[in-house]
Amino acid sequence: MTTLFISDLHLSPATPEITACFIKFIREEAPQAEALYVLGDLFEFWTGDDDKSDFAETIRQEFKALTDSGVKCYFTQGNRDFLLGKRFCQQTGVELLDDMSVINVYGKRALVLHGDLLCTEDVKYLAFREKVHQPWLQWVFNRLPFWVKEKIVSKVQGEIRDDKQHKDLTIMDVTQSEVERVMRQYDVNLMIHGHTHRPDIHRFKANGVECTRIVLGDWYEQGSVLFCNTETTELQTRPFEGSSREHGQLLS
Template structure:
């Protein structure tokens, strides 16, 4: 059966071997049979530059390269943790980098796909931070720093982000409904798929005679989360971790 797979918010890191094992199993046993794989951001817990050739990163890149060499197209949208993934990573893995808001034809259904952080307008502190780190000149300066220094900066920023998020209400960290509607209307579609909020769910509503659907992908903290879409529709599924 034809099908396309969507994943997001894996936050891969050397400290969570269970997530890595589940991902590698998914790539070799499931993704290889798909029409395409879409990764909607936050594949990694942090990405400090395409020149970080750690054994862990090489392992992940090899999994992507193996998949694309077998003829499965892989598309990637940057998340807030891995927005520095660049052309070298794409070249080494065979993936295709997409714009942060991209419309695709999903078996005849036009669908807007994105990471999802641009939908969370109530989190003003994060949006201000996002605008800052997405400035090209600042990214260029950061990527010119020695790898060891970049690692220390990234670790400090992650710790600060974790502390800040603990102080925020769950409402602030969820999407702003009006922004969801605005982006759908701008794209001229009624279907959306995104991650970022870690709140897997299929939202459906009607507005001015149109039926809308917004599918939120889950994170990979407790188990894997995979959206399987085919000509008949989409199914949000989980994948168990294997504990050794």
């Protein structure tokens, strides 16, 4: 059996090639797995579980078919889909994880998370994150008419795009000292996350202990999957329709 990890698909009706790659993956590959972990930013932006669009319903149906087949599916909220909640999980059979969760990956304790909390130098974003994660604010937002929420989200997305254009790329990457602190806190030497769109396998020592941090890739130019079984752990890509490129990076 295998366990699969994905993140940063940024699914949207405006990017049908990404949606097609995802649907192919979830129909043909994910059903063969023991579990699928989605580590945030599945959507370009999730406005709320009351989204009744054809696009949103299609994604719900794909997850429901997967979980109905017996595959466990877990979801960690990202900075683009922090409004995904209990209703989505009830409709799809997906299980929502905490911001940081320790799981067992074939005998190895691993910490899984979206990754935005590791970017401690991005002070402006972390302040925004703290604000929008306040339960009372989400309670109010979720009770607004959907068309009003869409207008608010559109404005916020524009502000985020403008802000990113003026940020140094190093600010939007993880802070190594925070990575090590969090791994000590959770007593793990393996971490898996997304968010930074910089797929790689980082090996380092922390307090004399060999540690590994695996960064999942985005789906802007191809699908990106972390493939794990009892014998190997490998970062792999999945080509979009019409493309033949596919490669992997081995961890073990």
